[in-house]
Amino acid sequence: MTGDRKTILDIRGLEIVLPSGADRPRALWDFNLTVGEGEIVCLVGESGSGKSLAANAVMRLLPEPHVRVSQGTIGLDGQDLLSLSETEMRAIRGNRMAMIFQEPMTALNPQKTVGWQIDEVLKLHTKLSKAERKARALEILGDVHIPDPASTYNAYPHQISGGQRQRVMIAMALVLKPQLIIADEPTTALDVTTQKQILKLIKDLQQAHGTGILFITHDFGVVAEIADRIAVLRLGELVEQGPAKQILLNPQHPYTRKLIAAVPALTPPPEKPMSNEPVVLEAKDLRKTFAARGGFLSGKRKPVMAVKDLSFQLRRGETLGVVGESGSGKTTVSRIVTRLLESDSGEVRVDGRDLLSASRAELRGLRKDIQMVFQDPMASLNPRRRVVELIAQGPIVQGVAKDIAHARARELLSLVELPPMAAERYPHEFSGGQRQRIGIARALAMEPRVIVADEPVSALDVSVQAQVLKLLADLRDRLHLSLLFVTHDLRVAAQLCDKVIVMSKGEIVEAGPTARVFANPEHPYTRSLLDSIPGRDWEPPVRSVA
Amino acid sequence: MTIPDTSVASDSLPDINLMPARSLVLWRRFRRNRAALLGLVLFVIVVLMAALADVVTPGDPLRNAGPPLTAPLVLAANPLGTDQLGRDIMAGIFHGARISLIIGVVATLISIAIGVVIGAVAGYFGGKVDGALMRVTEAFQTIPSFVLLLTLVAIFGSSIQNIVIAIGIVSWTAPARMVRAEFMSLRKREFVDAARNLGVSDVAIIFREILPNALPPVIVFASVVMATSILMESALAFLGLGDPNYASWGNMIGQGRSVLRTAWFCSVIPGVAILLTVLSFSLMGEGLNDALNPRQKK
Numbered sequence: 001m002t003g004d005r006k007t008i009l010d011i012r013g014l015e016i017v018l019p020s021g022a023d024r025p026r027a028l029w030d031f032n033l034t035v036g037e038g039e040i041v042c043l044v045g046e047s048g049s050g051k052s053l054a055a056n057a058v059m060r061l062l063p064e065p066h067v068r069v070s071q072g073t074i075g076l077d078g079q080d081l082l083s084l085s086e087t088e089m090r091a092i093r094g095n096r097m098a099m100i101f102q103e104p105m106t107a108l109n110p111q112k113t114v115g116w117q118i119d120e121v122l123k124l125h126t127k128l129s130k131a132e133r134k135a136r137a138l139e140i141l142g143d144v145h146i147p148d149p150a151s152t153y154n155a156y157p158h159q160i161s162g163g164q165r166q167r168v169m170i171a172m173a174l175v176l177k178p179q180l181i182i183a184d185e186p187t188t189a190l191d192v193t194t195q196k197q198i199l200k201l202i203k204d205l206q207q208a209h210g211t212g213i214l215f216i217t218h219d220f221g222v223v224a225e226i227a228d229r230i231a232v233l234r235l236g237e238l239v240e241q242g243p244a245k246q247i248l249l250n251p252q253h254p255y256t257r258k259l260i261a262a263v264p265a266l267t268p269p270p271e272k273p274m275s276n277e278p279v280v281l282e283a284k285d286l287r288k289t290f291a292a293r294g295g296f297l298s299g300k301r302k303p304v305m306a307v308k309d310l311s312f313q314l315r316r317g318e319t320l321g322v323v324g325e326s327g328s329g330k331t332t333v334s335r336i337v338t339r340l341l342e343s344d345s346g347e348v349r350v351d352g353r354d355l356l357s358a359s360r361a362e363l364r365g366l367r368k369d370i371q372m373v374f375q376d377p378m379a380s381l382n383p384r385r386r387v388v389e390l391i392a393q394g395p396i397v398q399g400v401a402k403d404i405a406h407a408r409a410r411e412l413l414s415l416v417e418l419p420p421m422a423a424e425r426y427p428h429e430f431s432g433g434q435r436q437r438i439g440i441a442r443a444l445a446m447e448p449r450v451i452v453a454d455e456p457v458s459a460l461d462v463s464v465q466a467q468v469l470k471l472l473a474d475l476r477d478r479l480h481l482s483l484l485f486v487t488h489d490l491r492v493a494a495q496l497c498d499k500v501i502v503m504s505k506g507e508i509v510e511a512g513p514t515a516r517v518f519a520n521p522e523h524p525y526t527r528s529l530l531d532s533i534p535g536r537d538w539e540p541p542v543r544s545v546a
Numbered sequence: 547m548t549i550p551d552t553s554v555a556s557d558s559l560p561d562i563n564l565m566p567a568r569s570l571v572l573w574r575r576f577r578r579n580r581a582a583l584l585g586l587v588l589f590v591i592v593v594l595m596a597a598l599a600d601v602v603t604p605g606d607p608l609r610n611a612g613p614p615l616t617a618p619l620v621l622a623a624n625p626l627g628t629d630q631l632g633r634d635i636m637a638g639i640f641h642g643a644r645i646s647l648i649i650g651v652v653a654t655l656i657s658i659a660i661g662v663v664i665g666a667v668a669g670y671f672g673g674k675v676d677g678a679l680m681r682v683t684e685a686f687q688t689i690p691s692f693v694l695l696l697t698l699v700a701i702f703g704s705s706i707q708n709i710v711i712a713i714g715i716v717s718w719t720a721p722a723r724m725v726r727a728e729f730m731s732l733r734k735r736e737f738v739d740a741a742r743n744l745g746v747s748d749v750a751i752i753f754r755e756i757l758p759n760a761l762p763p764v765i766v767f768a769s770v771v772m773a774t775s776i777l778m779e780s781a782l783a784f785l786g787l788g789d790p791n792y793a794s795w796g797n798m799i800g801q802g803r804s805v806l807r808t809a810w811f812c813s814v815i816p817g818v819a820i821l822l823t824v825l826s827f828s829l830m831g832e833g834l835n836d837a838l839n840p841r842q843k844k
Contacts, residue, residue: 340739364745372743380736384758394744439740446744 005036008212014072045233097180098173104165115153163194191325196532224535268514277316286346321497329506371443377435388423433464582833588826603637656714661721669729728760762838769831
């Protein structure tokens with residue numbers, strides 16, 4: 001399959017067993033995969049598919065003896081890795097194969113400078129002198145396009161940005177010119193624009209050095225961007241494997257088709273005519289500054305302007321997307337309009353009534369009209385309450401009798417497509433998507449006019465994401481709700497939002513109907529955001545998905 | 547074409563009837579720790595002794611019941627011997643179990659109650675409220691707790707009620723700090739924001755939303771507080787500051803001290819009783835820690 005390329009990594013018949021009591025006895029079985037020289041192989045799967053365990057098995061980093069390889073061989077350039085001793089393995093790790101992790105902040109040691117950490121790799125695996133090692137480290141930092149290698153060399157990980165940290169990680173992986181790099185979701189924690197740069201960097205370096213890369217990801221956009229070959233994993237089973245073009249454009253296995261169909265298309269809904277519906281949520285000149293509290297001796301630090309003179313209007317039945325990268329202030333906006341965070345100035349009107357100047361007693365009544373769906377469905381549900389109590393809690397606080405509220409909560413379960421028996425259970429018994437449905441039911445129980453959704457699908461797998469988005473859109477249309485939808489994912493915004501506001505550094509840089517903004521971005525920042533969407537040029541084969 | 551229907555929440559839930567009850571799960575986890583089971587057995591013995599004191603050794607335990615300083619296993623009427631005033635040691639041990647348990651339970655309730663309220667308020671509101679409350683806590687912590695206990699008992703008198711209250715007052719600081727730390731991490735969780743968003747009041751958020759999530763480590767710690775409460779009472783009694791109207795283990799050790807070289811059993815037998823009771827609490831605490839840890843398997 002790799003043609004005339006030399007095979008670097010050759011995994012045959014790999015089987016990994018899990019400890020008894022896990023959700024399945026084997027994490028992975030009958031797993032065959034090869035990575036050739038200068039080839040990028042993407043291993044794609046949803047959470048729990050075993051993709052990270054496969055990577056850890058290659059590095060021999062499984063938490064043995066609980067999770068261990070029971071069968072199969074892993075060959076690195078003809079050498080069987082599974083038969084090596086731990087000492088021999090240590091000489092190979094970092095030297096002949098290296099790993100890039102998802103979260104560069106935790107993968108780097110916060111107590112040591114960047115230079116020290118690269119130096120350590122060289123010290124362990126080479127006999128270079130101190131001066132040679134430093135020269136090599138500076139050279140590799142330059143290779144990964146760090147703007148000022150000399151000052152980054154002396155910086156601590158927290159002093160450089162997330163994208164730069166990931167570059168440092170890549171530099172550390174590359175410094176010994178390994179034959180194989182395993183990248184485990186290396187761009188998932190990054191903003192889209194940074195992600196695009198990192199993907200390009202990985203691709204460029206890989207071409208220059210001829211390294212084989214095993215790239216693990218859940219994101220088909222990223223796959224479309226860089227993969228030469230693709231392997232799709234579902235619950236430990238390798239369902240499909242082949243050249244990138246073939247899988248992306250003509251997937252054979254139903255699961256692959258389902259995954260690809262769940263990737264939100266980048267075509268926003270057609271522009272609606274100017275709506276005459278009443279304005280239900282209006283924000284005017286919102287401003288929020290976070291005063292960075294200095295220590296007792298360190299003096300005051302500069303305050304951070306999180307939201308600056310922000311205004312918008314949301315009409316009934318409309319969905320307004322708030323998009324931007326991390327630190328753009330979009331989450332702050334969602335918390336100010338629900339008054340979970342106090343604004344410094346400005347006003348928020350829900351149905352004409354001012355929310356920000358409301359007294360505590362008035363606020364309780366107003367909260368009924370503006371409800372929130374949170375990002376993390378695990379953290380936003382109290383683990384010690386049953387589902388029916390969680391959903392009925394709001395109405396009970398608002399003065400509805402307990403039995404009526406509970407009856408209504410049970411009805412809402414069917415509205416969010418959960419079985420009736422879910423009512424008596426605790427949140428930990430549900431999957432991520434089901435938990436988010438509970439969160440939506442809780443918001444709906446208040447019969448709100450506006451729902452503020454803060455990244456409601458970013459913690460979910462793509463296929464589940466599609467279901468939850470569809471549910472939200474359905475409910476919005478059936479109940480004439482207005483949605484304020486905060487997201488970093490432009491694909492998701494394109495699916496759901498009639499209008500978007502694009503935020504950067506606390507300010508709106510562009511606003512308008514989604515179709516117009518996506519087709520004709522005016523602000524350079526919007527343009528760079530749209531250009532950075534991974535797999536932008538890939539048109540997923542459209543299947544019959546309603 | 548067989549595309550699975552993506553519009554239904556397809557993953558199924560386990561049957562509710564097959565899920566073991568929560569209490570059963572807790573018991574299974576507890577049971578797996580052998581030492582905790584031993585602690586439970588010891589604790590049950592102490593409780594039985596307290597409950598059956600009037601049946602096994604009827605009458606006032608402080609009365610003269612035999613010749614003074616009888617060694618154990620000599621007279622059938624005084625199987626554990628008598629002290630220098632002829633009081634039956636077995637009666638003292640059985641009736642003393644009551645006092646020790648009452649002191650342990652009530653003083654622990656008092657200290658945990660104060661600790662939970664102060665820790666919860668400080669941890670939830672943070673800022674100036676937290677600063678003020680924590681300075682008060684530190685003020686208590688800088689004075690050695692036993693010295694403070696002696697002072698309180700010296701001022702208010704050594705009746706059993708005063709001793710219990712005083713022990714509660716000197717031992718709330720550690721639970722308060724613990725609850726505060728739990729609250730500081732829990733209040734940032736999204737479910738607290740979700741409750742605020744529904745209009746739930748601060749008091750309800752503190753006690754009905756956050757507190758149940760913060761309790762497991764506090765319950766485990768309560769077993770430690772209970773053990774130290776019993777020790778503190780014994781130490782007070784040893785110094786002659788116990789309530790002389792009750793047979794308590796500490797009183798018995800205190801009085802036996804003067805005849806330690808000739809009649810060791812007067813001090814050693816109640817000493818062993820205290821040792822085993824305190825041991826039972828700490829062993830059970832460890833078992834509770836396992837049982838309440840949600841990461842443990844069923």
